[in-house]
Amino acid sequence: MTDQITKDPASFVSHLELGEPDKTFLDSNELIINMGPQHPATHGVLRVILKLDGEKVLGTECVIGYLHRGVEKIAEHRTYAMFNPYVDRIDYVAAVSNGLGYCEAVEKLLNVQAPPRANYIRVILTELNRLASHQLWLGTHALDIGAMTPLFYTFRDREEILKIFEKYCGARLTTHAFRIGGCLYETYDGFEQDVKKFIDFLPPKIDEYEELLTTNRIWLERTKGVGKISASDCIALGVTGPVLRASGVKWDLRKAQPYAAYSEFDFDIPIGQSGDTYDRYLVRMEEMRQSLRIIRQAVERIPEGPIMAKVPKVMKPPVGEIYHSIEAPKGELGYFIVSDGSTQPYRIRVRPPSFVNLQALDLMVRGQLVADVIAVIGTLDIVLGEVDR
Amino acid sequence: MQPVATTFFFYFLSALTVLSGVLVITQKNAVHSALALIFGLLAQAGLYLMLYAPFVAGVQIILYAGGIMVLFLFVIMLVNLERAQKEEQFNKQWLVGVLAALALGGLLVAVYLKGGQLFPQHIAQPVESSNTQEIGVMLYGNYMFAFEIASLLLLVAIIGAVVMAKKRI
Amino acid sequence: MLDYITSYLSSNTTPGQAGNVFWALVYIMIVFGGVSVAVMAMNWLERKALAHFQIRLGPMRVGPHGLLQPIADAIKLLTKEDIIPAEADKFVFWIAPLIILCASFTVYIVIPFGPTHAITDLNIGILFMLGVSSLSVLGVVMAGWASNSHYPLIGALRSSAQMVSYEVAMGMAVVSAILMTSLNKTGTGTLSMIGIVQAQQSQQMWFIFKFFPLGFIAFGIFAIAMVAETNRAPFDLPEAESELTAGFHTEYSGLRWSLFMLGEYAAMIAVSSIAVTLWLGGWLRPFPNTLTGDTWDLVFSLIPGLLFLGLALIAFVGVVRMPKHPYFRIQTVGLAGFGAVLGLIGLILFIPPVRDRIQDIFWFSAKVAVFMYLYIWYRATFPRYRFDQLMKVGWKVLLPVAIGVLILTAIMGVLL
């Protein structure tokens, strides 16, 4: 149907129940515009069909699937350990969190408990990954709205995190840092010093970002009141993560259903009031600071001991199914694994936060202007690898 | 300011104006005729300059070329006139056209023959530097009343435009 | 013939005023050559300064510290293929960049680099400048329309709407500056640029400080409007890459596209020189009234020489820090040569006859350079306005304030 739109746009019967724009003497014929799939501001291959009346957006329809690699189908032909690297490629920006979610799900299935030291290492690396993901979000989001400089600041600081990842597990982006049952590599000597050095290095840098944007009049004007979404709409549409918290719902899986070692750290969950782009910006900036707090506590209290639980070489989980979800930087990332007792999973379903959050785009953008569509896509912080799987 | 090679510039500018005038009518494409009109207006501005009326030339450039013609081009582009381009000239009253042309031609020839007596023999060389001041004094001094009426008229026009556009916003 | 040429040298009016066509042509050559060099330098400065704002180095490879980068860009643009879209309107497509270029270059006829250093001194200087700068709107609209594709047309309409609406605010601010030129109820104000600067000289005060808040606010309005007029920094919406509508010059390529860039930079320099002339006392040296007396004059007259020597010093520091690798030998030699030239210019500027003659031009271009740096600073820090906010600022903020300032200036002019 989408190809048919481009051939003959008039026939686009939008199922979005849109009221007829008022027929004025200059009868405003709607304009159907394609945004994407190659567009600098769509964070990957997302195509948005915009129905415009002049500058106002009447309705949008997202066409996705350009980056669909069939991860769930591949999972049915791989053993549990072999599927681990694929999981990093789903949300390539927050690869460590994906790995954590998957490993913990399988450990639950195998009824195995990762040792405390492994849990601490996992918390440190996941929070570092959350920082890296938020920094990438801030850089590209500001660039979309026109501020060029934050991008370079955020990427300079993100480099430090990637260096720590590289020293620990050899890779910067798709790290494959964890294994089912714990962590494969012991932390390299100097790991604690590097992380401590980073914790003192980053706070003034975050203040630098805030200096550039938080009180910048034009930034305020471009983000305040843009892409508003209420708490009840968020819950109804299944939106999670910073977008939900910015609408005022104080819900974070790390607190609601703690996993790994999160129950042992105290940190608070920032929430916004009006659920617009500016609140989401503030929530994410505060989240970066809270992550630093977690890492600081984790590094100081990291216990000694083994880093790998006793897991059989050939994993054959008992017949059954499990759903385990963690708080990824973008929202609730869940794994529903059905095992039939063989070495290969019978079915793995990945619950992607970006995919569900993107569904709220139409509600947030309707009635706004074209320039706001780009600001809202930026603030939703979607990664197309995760949307398309 | 001692005039510099005026005769050449005079003929050049007036030829340019006439040429662009002709082009305005004959061009098929609406945008081309608008461009020709802009050219003609600029040439007239040059003529004003030669008449030691720099203020009027400046206003001519700002108002006509910079303001009104931009709106002309806006309208031509927004309402794309492809359809209008294709239609051939359909009005057949060439007879009326010829008569009008002859009448105008006769008038021009009469003026040319009478020559100098029609115009005052010599005009005081206006001091070029104080031209703007004189216009200012004239406009706000002697013709104050006319100026106010004109500005009132403009105000009405602006309010009308706002009211018409109000429905859309 | 010879005396015709030398006749102008004795008179102290501008060549245009003195009716000396030959010298007028010479001045035109100098000014246009100067502006082109300034555009090249501006291109280099923009890329380097923007880079250093964003903690990166900017062009370093072409010539020492990227000094030859503008030349490389120019050659690239000259040799690139110059595509005309299929059903584009050939004539309009060809003439659009020329109109923009002419509009932004004819403004330089009236810009006063010194009491006698201007191509001509029209007594409607400011009016002529505003008029011609409004012509570039035509070029923009035609460029958008001629490229015969959907998005450049919308981009062109948007940027022309922006330019037209900010021109109004600009005009109001300029009028309030001209009101200041008339002395207390006796002298009559003047439109001519040299007249304005001389008025500031005789009143011993830059107009930015006259009737204190008013001059400053009018200057502020003009500064904002001029940024919007040239589609730069926070108002560069039309060619914003993350917007749907591309800029009006997307269908252009090669030399034609570089004409647009040349026109944009020339317009930036022209508009900031208007601001300098009107509010910052064109070629007057800073603090004309407080720091008077010939000792201060001497000090201020040394500054151009010192500046060039300072630049030469920076160049030599660059040479010293250049890595010793043979690959960098050419770059070190190049940079050293560049530093030597700068040092030489600095020394020449200390010779008394040259020093006095260069004062006016130096101070004028220094002030314009400050504005150029501001343009780049804006681009590095500000995000982009949305189109409706941009128009709101233009009509609902700048215009009322400009009219208010105009009325207050008139009242103050009558009272004081």
Next chain:
Amino acid sequence: MPEETKSPTPPGGQPHAAAPAKPAGPATIPWDSPTVARLKSQYGSGVQEAVTYLDQNYFILDASVTAEALRILRDEEQFDYCVDITATHNPTREKHFELIWILYSFSRNERIRVKTNIADGASFPSSVSIWPAANWLEREVFDMFGITFDGHPDMKRILLPDGWKGHPLRKDYGIIQQDQEWVQINLGIESGQ
């Protein structure tokens, strides 16, 4: 439980002398809670199973009863957040498809799963009217399994192109052979590669 033909054991795993005796898997304990009691009282035999496995509770309901039960779960039991809707294809059972809803209640901080079995080719009432989040989730289930949801505002594929034949996540859909007619037309890859 589905017996899947085993693919060869993963390369590199050296064969053990004898696989260690498999520890007895965690047992499925019957789950009773006020919610279960209410649903059982309402539907009796409709609730086929209410089980806790690895301390995660889930229902298995009759297909006819599920749509109504979902609405009750949301309205009365405040399961206001539909985490996920997915399905699994079990060709060996008589009802091939198993639909799964994962629900979560903010007020009770509790997560449950509702499952039902439907035959191949059968459609199922859409739950978009209950949770708007279900819109794209159901479209993906249709795209991957071919289960149509009636009452869905925009029932068409979401990830795969519209002209695509077949539903990939079905067990009988080969993973290697992608020699689709759509692929030849649009990507211009000659067949047999």
